[in-house]
Amino acid sequence: MSDASGQIDHVLTEDRSFPPPAEFTERAVFSSQSQYEEVYARARDDRDGFWAEEAKQHLHWFEPFTKVFDGQTSKVRWFVDGKTNASYNCLDAQIDAGRGDKNAIVWEGEPGDTRTLTYRELRSEVCKCAAALTEIGITAGDVVSIYMPMTPELPIAMLACARIGAIHSVVFAGFSSESIADRNNDAGAKLVITADGLYRRGKVLPLKETVDEALEKSPTVKNCLVLRRTGNDNVPMTEGRDLWWHDTVDHQSDDFPAVPLDSEAPLFILYTSGSTGKPKGILHTTAGYNLWAKRTFQWVFDHREDDVYWCTADCGWITGHSYVVYGPMAAGATCLMYEGAPNHPAEDRFWDLVEKYKVTILYTAPTAVRAFIKWGDEHVDKHDLSSLRLLGSVGEGINPEAWMWYHKKIGGERCPIVDTWWQTETGGIMMSPLPGITATKPGSCTRPLPGVIPSIVDETGKDVDPNHGGMLCIAEPWPGMLRGIWGDEQRFVEQYWSMIPGKYLTGDNARMDSDGYYWIMGRIDDVINVSGHRLSTIEVESALVSHEAVCEAAVVGREDALKGQAIAAFVTIRGREPNEELRKELKMHVRKQIGALAQPDDIRFAATLPKTRSGKIMRRLLRDVASGREVAGDTSTLEDLSVLAKLNDDEA
Ligand code: WT7
Secondary structure, three states, rough: OOOOOOEEEEEOOOOOOEEEHHHHHHHHHOOOOHHHHHHHHHHHHHHHHHHHHHHHHHHOOOOOEEEEEEEEOOEEEEOOOEEHHHHHHHHHHHHHHHHHOEEEEEEOOOOEEEOOOOOEHHHHHHHHHHHHHHHOOOOOEEEEEOOOOOOOOOHHHHHHHHHHHOOOEEOOOOOOOOHHHHHHHHHHEEEEEOOOOEEEEOOOEEEHHHHHHHOOOOOOEEEEHHHHHHOOOOOOOOOEEEEEHHHHHHOOOOOHHHOEEEEEEEEEEEEEEOOOOEEEEEEEEHHHHHHHHHHHHHHHHHOOOOEEEOOOOOOOOOOHHHHHHHHHHOOEEEEEEEEEEEEEEEEOOOHHHHHHHOOOEEOEEEEHHHHHHHHHOOHHHOOOOOOOOOEEHHHHHHHHOHHHHHHHHHHHOOOOOOEOOOOHHHHHOOOOOOOOOOOOOOOOOOOOOOOOEEEEOOOOEEEEEOOEEEEEOOOOOOOOOOOOEEEOOHHHHHHOOOOOOOOOOEEEEEEOOOOEEEEEEEEEOOOOEOOOEEOOOOHHHHHHOOOOOOOEEEEEEEOOOOOOEEEEEEEOOOOOOOOOHHHHHHHHHHHOOHHHHHOEEEEEEEOOOOOOOOOOOOOOHHHHHHHHOOOOOOOOEEEHHHHHHHHHHOOO
């Protein structure tokens, strides 16, 4: 089974398969398997020809590109010499296509206030903001940090930067002043755009105060533009530096032409947490990224003109960049945007929104799905979800049992689920079912999209056989790929391009099954080695989650003199007491599901698991806890520090 080559053992089997509903297939963008095979082969065998056509047809060009692709591995240029503008593609091009009066954004604030913006209205607001940025002195190539609540002004600010060629760096509005300052300094930001406050579970969080603290340590920042959102009193404004949005933006002209920008002009930087050390500023550029976001949106979400699409991600994450803003808007979609918490005023807020706005496509994260399961079916049952036709998942592997709940309870067994695998670095979705043609298997992101050539290798770089786990790489460049880590060429090359020569190293493990379906097995760093067997975290976790008492599970390895590593599992439970009996039961359950080899040695009951602010379980911290070590490394992305202290108490 296992050998020294670095292959991962695959231990959990999943036999369920769900073919797409016939109704879906009839009208789908991809409506037959052979169509997919053809397009996939074309993109692989005639890469430049394929992407030339795609780019000409799906982006607006002020000046045509002279060459489709130039470069190799880490250093690439797509659509060389072309001039385009992402804000133009998302706004002006939509109006030209007759969508001027179509809703671009349908927004609801946490307190229940609402706003809608048509594509024409959105363009006007973006133009005003672009004019204001120009007046403030922001020009092409300048970096603008955006630290805002999920109000329409957040995409407006992003698109205004894109319109003039400024590079936005959106910082999720839950980060600390320290994190904002780090990002301002790393990027050399000249301006910060923020708001007076943010609504979260009925409370107002003072964003401006947090930004002020950051600005004390951000010497490159000259100005701060402040949106009045919550209207809270006593917002500190520093004379000469701080400007109110309503004084600066509202009176500007609503027509500001988009600046023709080079295909490779930086569009944005987005910081992601490295597992250790300082966050990395992932750099994406204009044309390739915009094309990738748009086309993957159209393919995977099978977008139709009358869809009401809701991606629940915050614009502070790549999912918000690609699938709230640049993908759907370049495709002329109507996007629902919601500002607040999913459990305010009650645990049914999402389902209330789906019913009220007749959402047809819902794209959310496994961490949210697990929370809904925990909160109870009664919140879902109160609402009519029959408008939904497609569901999506992103951010982590979705445990098969959570997938089944999503399928039955939310999708009414009629909506395909697209489990989309991708990364901040990839710019957009890389592997996913195509909802009209792919028979889905719970827990698998199924197959690569056209233009994506995955390769699963062992430590020597050799491709492993089907049904063996190994390191997931991407063998060929694709338009949406990252172009660098801001200001750190060396880290960029070392992290992604050095270990496996000629290929992009994703940092994930994966396995391809006999049907050519891919199964993500977790991060390379998270593999557990028990007596020479290399186990993936997600398989053991999924076995635990398939027990009715377990809501969430995280497994990690801890040092063990005998076995090399022992398996420690952290679980949150429902409906049962955290006691020795349940511990035994869970161990036996995993043993039955997978085998003795994967039986956890320790089971710890936790009230909550440590997660990043984007909802991913932080196994790295749990490794320290499981080994009785002090938690080391960067904890700045941890959502709630108090979770760590509680973990040591065990008995939840
Ligand atoms: C990492 C990337 C993708 C945008 C949001 C997260 C994990 C993501 C899946 C999935 C299994 C997944 C991977 C990946 N991941 N989607 N469908 N199945 N794992 O972006 O913060 O850059 O994280 O998230 O480990 O490498 P990110």
